[in-house]
Amino acid sequence: MKKQEKPKISVGAVIEEPGSTIKNKTGGWRSFRPIRDKKKCTKCGLCWQFCPDNAINENFDVNYDYCKGCGICATICPFKAIKMVKEEK
Amino acid sequence: MKKVIEASTAVAIGVKLCNPGVIPMYPITPQTHIVERLAEYINDGLLKSEMIHAESEHSAISAALGAQATGVRTFTATASQGLALMHEILFVVAGMRLPMVMAIANRALSAPINIWNDQQDSVSERDSGWIQLYVESAQEALDTIIQAYKIAENKKVLLPVMVCLDGFTLSHVYEPVDIPEKKDVDKFLPKYNALFKLDPKKPVTMGPIGFPNTYMEFRKATHEAMLDSIDVIKNANSQFKKSFNRSYGDGLIETYKVDDADYAVAATGTVCSTTRVVVDELRKQGKKAGLIKIKSFRPFPKKEIISCCKNLKGIAVIDRNISLGNEGALYTELKSAFYNQKKKPIINGFIAGLGGRDITPSHIKTAFKKIIENSSNTEWLL
Numbered sequence: 001m002k003k004q005e006k007p008k009i010s011v012g013a014v015i016e017e018p019g020s021t022i023k024n025k026t027g028g029w030r031s032f033r034p035i036r037d038k039k040k041c042t043k044c045g046l047c048w049q050f051c052p053d054n055a056i057n058e059n060f061d062v063n064y065d066y067c068k069g070c071g072i073c074a075t076i077c078p079f080k081a082i083k084m085v086k087e088e089k
Numbered sequence: 090m091k092k093v094i095e096a097s098t099a100v101a102i103g104v105k106l107c108n109p110g111v112i113p114m115y116p117i118t119p120q121t122h123i124v125e126r127l128a129e130y131i132n133d134g135l136l137k138s139e140m141i142h143a144e145s146e147h148s149a150i151s152a153a154l155g156a157q158a159t160g161v162r163t164f165t166a167t168a169s170q171g172l173a174l175m176h177e178i179l180f181v182v183a184g185m186r187l188p189m190v191m192a193i194a195n196r197a198l199s200a201p202i203n204i205w206n207d208q209q210d211s212v213s214e215r216d217s218g219w220i221q222l223y224v225e226s227a228q229e230a231l232d233t234i235i236q237a238y239k240i241a242e243n244k245k246v247l248l249p250v251m252v253c254l255d256g257f258t259l260s261h262v263y264e265p266v267d268i269p270e271k272k273d274v275d276k277f278l279p280k281y282n283a284l285f286k287l288d289p290k291k292p293v294t295m296g297p298i299g300f301p302n303t304y305m306e307f308r309k310a311t312h313e314a315m316l317d318s319i320d321v322i323k324n325a326n327s328q329f330k331k332s333f334n335r336s337y338g339d340g341l342i343e344t345y346k347v348d349d350a351d352y353a354v355a356a357t358g359t360v361c362s363t364t365r366v367v368v369d370e371l372r373k374q375g376k377k378a379g380l381i382k383i384k385s386f387r388p389f390p391k392k393e394i395i396s397c398c399k400n401l402k403g404i405a406v407i408d409r410n411i412s413l414g415n416e417g418a419l420y421t422e423l424k425s426a427f428y429n430q431k432k433k434p435i436i437n438g439f440i441a442g443l444g445g446r447d448i449t450p451s452h453i454k455t456a457f458k459k460i461i462e463n464s465s466n467t468e469w470l471l
Contacts, residue, residue: 009303009306009307009310011186011247011284011285011310012184012185012186012187012247012285012295013184013185013295013296013297013299013303013307014285014293014294014295015293015294015295015297016285016293018292018293018294020294
């Protein structure tokens with residue numbers, strides 16, 4: 001396992017910098033990525049509404065820095081415009 | 090001012106003198122009198138605190154946690170099943186380093202259901218990260234509540250404190266109590282100034298996830314704060330003596346006629362009072378008996394115990410709890426304190442006073458007799 005840098009230990013684990021969760025990019029957790037077919041998409045906004053990580057923006061583009069690949073957007077899409085594609089390197 | 094009051098009232102007066110801003114409460118026998126008195130003080134305008142009627146003990150301690158996180162002094166009280174229901178949140182309060190104070194009117198745990206006194210409830214929470222102080226009298230209960238805030242809020246400590254008093258055996262007993270003056274308490278206990286607090290003007294995150302690369306460091310820091318509290322507890326006790334002319338041993342342990350004793354009883358709580366009487370009686374018969382009262386069970390004052398036992402031949406540990414399948418908790422811990430010592434006394438364990446069974450002088454005389462004879466197993470004083 002890669003040795004991680006030790007973060008500073010505060011009393012009671014208090015984080016004094018608000019909103020710092022944004023530094024924790026969770027895109028690496030993903031094993032499937034959502035791909036939107038723009039022709040099928042009607043911009044109904046259900047994927048944006050249902051995304052639990054707020055990783056779909058108001059133009060319905062996916063932010064892959066934070067998308068964990070849960071697939072809720074693909075399941076909820078009434079027009080089957082989102083496909084889950086295996087992450088491969 | 091001296092008054093004859095119930096020990097539960099003494100606790101409530103102690104709390105009132107410390108001015109907590111929020112008191113979430115949920116009644117449970119034998120603790121109820123404490124929060125009833127506090128509710129009366131609030132109703133009568135004698136205490137300006139926000140009282141929260143919680144729907145369970147889990148909610149009461151959670152509300153106290155939330156209130157304390159906003160930088161306000163809090164208090165609550167419970168016993169037995171109520172403390173067991175709080176179990177989950179006890180660890181959170183300690184881990185978040187929130188210095189609240191809670192009174193425990195010690196009571197047995199079900200089953201079979203039993204509302205009477207033993208110390209199984211708080212002893213079962215010994216690993217929660219709360220400082221645990223066991224008291225012997227109504228006066229000590231009041232004084233220890235005031236000291237508890239001083240200890241908890243010390244920046245070297247920042248840990249919650251349980252003040253444990255035996256249910257009924259002490260909580261419902263009336264004794265003369267010297268009530269400190271408010272102005273003197275204000276001098277002893279400065280206004281609470283939280284290191285961190287929830288404040289929209291300066292937002293912070295409290296209670297975040299601790300990943301495997303930091304969790305152990307946080308646990309270690311909390312453990313070290315608990316060890317650091319040993320000196321803080323001693324200082325609180327000696328400062329209290331300066332301000333109010335009362336103290337309880339060194340704050341951690343208190344001994345009675347131990348210096349020249351051959352044999353001593355070690356115990357926590359009210360059984361110590363009965364033991365003092367037995368010690369005096371045995372002394373009249375020419376037997377060199379003594380008492381070691383363990384006031385602080387967490388942190389466990391190993392050094393202090395070892396140094397007071399130098400001349401002892403034997404210690405009889407009386408436990409008002411039982412770790413089923415092993416022995417009494419205090420017995421286990423006392424033996425472990427002596428593990429690396431070259432010279433150590435014989436130590437025997439006695440289980441007594443479970444579920445409200447009286448511990449009488451004859452039980453304690455039996456414990457002394459058996460330690461002198463050195464019978465080696467854990468004995469039940471039924």
